[in-house]
Every structure is written in C-alpha cells, then in structure tokens.
Amino acid sequence: MFELYNQIASLFSRPLQQLAYGWEHLPILFAFFLGLVGAVAPCQLTGNISAITIYGNRSLTYKVPWLHV
Template sequence: MYSFLSQISNLLSQPFLNMANSTTALPVLSAFLLGIVGAMAPCQLTSNLGAITLYSNQSLQRGIAWKELLLFIFGKIIAFSGLGLIVW
C-alpha cells in the first residue's frame, strides 16, 4: 500500500518540485512550493484522509457543520506555520 501511495505522491508532487527548483531566486515561493510537496508525502496523504474521514463522519452524525474538520485543518496550519517560524 505504501508503494502505491508513494507513486501517487510522486505523480502529484513532481510538478511542484520542479517549480520549486526553478524558483530558488525567490526563497519564500520556493519554501511554499516545497511545503506543498511535503504535504503530498504518503504519510501526510493517509493521515489527512483519515482525519477528514473521521471528522466529517462525526460531523454528519452529530449534525455539526464541519466544525471538527475545520478545527483540524486550522490546527495543522497553526502547527506547521509555527514550526516554519521557528526554523526561519
């Protein structure tokens, strides 16, 4: 299964990786594109799909309109942005 997801990840991320390599003169744009490539890693694909499935299922059962899913996405944005600021 990992091999299959790795092939999908490579297929999806290759154009972004090529763009990131061609934009080394603009470090912010290059870092953004490399972040997109990192988000398409097989472990990220499965964890994001799993979380979206879990939270959207809970939202449908409880009638809460995507609250948990949006909070999950917002949490990931905050966590990765914080890590990026620390490294920067």
C-alpha cells in the same frame, strides 16, 4: 495502500520539486513550491483520509453534527 499513495505523491512532487529548485533565488516562491511538495506527501494524504474516516464514523454513531468540527 501506502505504496499506492506514495506513487501518486511521486507523480505530483517530482515536477513541483523541479519547479521549486528553479525558483531558489526567490525565497518566497521557493518556500511556496516546497510547501506544495509537502502537501502532496503520502503521509498527508493517508492522514487526512484517516481523520475524515474516524470523524465520519463517530459522527454517524453518536449523531454529532458537522458544526462541531
């Protein structure tokens, strides 16, 4: 499953990296685009899905309302 998310992340991160390196002379835009690259990293995708799954399972099992998030 990680390999699948890695391929998806590569589709998004490569163009964003090229765009970021095109804006190296403007540090704020450079940091913004590198932040986008980090956001589509496979560990972020799998980590967020795992957290939602764990919390969703616990909230259904123990009847925890979503307001406690």
